[in-house]
Amino acid sequence: MKAExxxxxxxxxxxxxxxATLVAAEGDHLGAAIALAEKHVDxxxxxxxxxxxxxxxxxxxxxxxxxxxxxxxxDLESLRWPAGVLPQIGHTAELAQxxxxxxxxxDSKAFVVEAQTTHENLVDLxxxxxxxxxxxxxLEVKVLDHFPAANPDAPKKTDVWLxxxxxxxxxxAFLDDYDRDLIDNGHVELGVYVxxxxxxxRLTEHKTVVWVAxxxxxxxxxxxxxxxxxxxxxxxxxRLASVPHFHYRGSKTRDRKKxxxxxxxxxxxxxxxT
Numbered sequence: 137m138k139a140e141x142x143x144x145x146x147x148x149x150x151x152x153x154x155x156a157t158l159v160a161a162e163g164d165h166l167g168a169a170i171a172l173a174e175k176h177v178d179x180x181x182x183x184x185x186x187x188x189x190x191x192x193x194x195x196x197x198x199x200x201x202x203x204x205x206x207x208x209x210x211d212l213e214s215l216r217w218p219a220g221v222l223p224q225i226g227h228t229a230e231l232a233q234x235x236x237x238x239x240x241x242x243d244s245k246a247f248v249v250e251a252q253t254t255h256e257n258l259v260d261l262x263x264x265x266x267x268x269x270x271x272x273x274x275l276e277v278k279v280l281d282h283f284p285a286a287n288p289d290a291p292k293k294t295d296v297w298l299x300x301x302x303x304x305x306x307x308x309a310f311l312d313d314y315d316r317d318l319i320d321n322g323h324v325e326l327g328v329y330v331x332x333x334x335x336x337x338r339l340t341e342h343k344t345v346v347w348v349a350x351x352x353x354x355x356x357x358x359x360x361x362x363x364x365x366x367x368x369x370x371x372x373x374x375r376l377a378s379v380p381h382f383h384y385r386g387s388k389t390r391d392r393k394k395x396x397x398x399x400x401x402x403x404x405x406x407x408x409x410t
Contacts, residue, residue: 141288144188145169148211148225151180158209158225160188162202163387165284170222171387176203181255183213185382186225217376218258218343220322224380231379237370238362247352251367252344252375259319261365262339263308265347266328268361269337270354272304275311276327277399280341282383283323283392296408297399304328310402317390317398322383324395342377 142162147170149157157177163169170182211225215234223231238251253261266272276299281292299310307328311319318324319339326339335349347358359369385391390398400406 143169146186146188146206146225147173147182148184148209148228149173149177149180150183150211150213151177156183156209156211156213158206160204160206166382166384167389168387170384172203181216182222183216184209184211184225184228185222215252216255218253218255219320219386220324220384221341221343221376222382222384223376224382227379227381231374231376234374234376235370236366237368237373239370239373247347247349247355249347249355249358249362250344250373251346251362252373253365253367257366258343258345259315261367262319262326262337262345263311264365265337265345265361266304266308266311268357269304269328269330271330271332272307272328272337273301273331274329275299275302275307275404276329276336277318277404278325278327279392279395280323280325280383283321283385283395285392294408294410295396295406296410297396297404298407299404314398316386316388317395321385321389321395323385323392341383342375342381344375 142164144160144162145166147159147161149159157180159173159176161169161173163172166185170185174181211228212232213228214232215236236253236257238249241248241250251261277297279295279297281294318326322341325341328337330337333349333353335347338346338348340346
């Protein structure tokens with residue numbers, strides 16, 4: 137299989153209350169560059185990113201290592217976004233009001249609740265809601281069209297995989313085993329079907345958790361569950377999707393082909409390609 141092309145990325149790193157630092161890092165994909173940068177600056181994490189469109193940055197370290205310090209960054213962090221998504225450098229100020237919370241989205245045809253939380257709490261939120269559902273029947277894994285293929289010239293496509301009938305316990309066990317490849321992957325959306333409620337609990341590509349149902353039968357329960365999971369109700373939500381942003385997978389996770397092979401091995405069925 138053809139290896140992924142190595143690319144230089146610009147990354148803004150934050151560490152506590154210290155000003156953000158800008159570095160350039162090289163990687164087979166964005167997640168690999170992020171891991172390299174966070175290892176380079178002890179205790180820091182990436183808060184924004186971009187492709188280094190000018191190519192390999194100049195400096196004495198080029199050719200000797202795969203990271204170059206570029207100086208201070210003006211980017212600021214409000215919410216620490218979950219793994220898999222980051223705002224583009226220069227757009228963090230537009231997200232200054234971002235915070236964890238949930239809202240009921242206006243929708244004339246369905247009952248829709250959307251919640252967002254921090255990097256540290258996303259797994260607890262998504263799995264915690266699955267644990268509390270009265271039932272769960274199937275897990276859908278949607279591998280999105282922006283997940284790079286081995287061949288960069290291949291047509292972009294979205295593959296939809298579906299488990300056989302299951303229950304919440306089996307779905308939770310599966311997601312616990314594949315959390316880095318699925319939950320932390322910005323190129324993947326997940327959906328848990330709840331047939332009794334004609335509803336879906338979805339983890340979106342932007343790492344918000346969305347409940348979509350035909351009725352508001354579980355409205356009070358959802359509000360109680362979200363409070364218990366430390367996600368307050370808010371009147372408005374500032375989403376990462378509102379600004380230019382990037383999706384990525386973790387540094388030591390499966391590429392698109394290997395993920396598809398693993399889903400097939402685990403007996404998920406590909407039910408659609410669009």
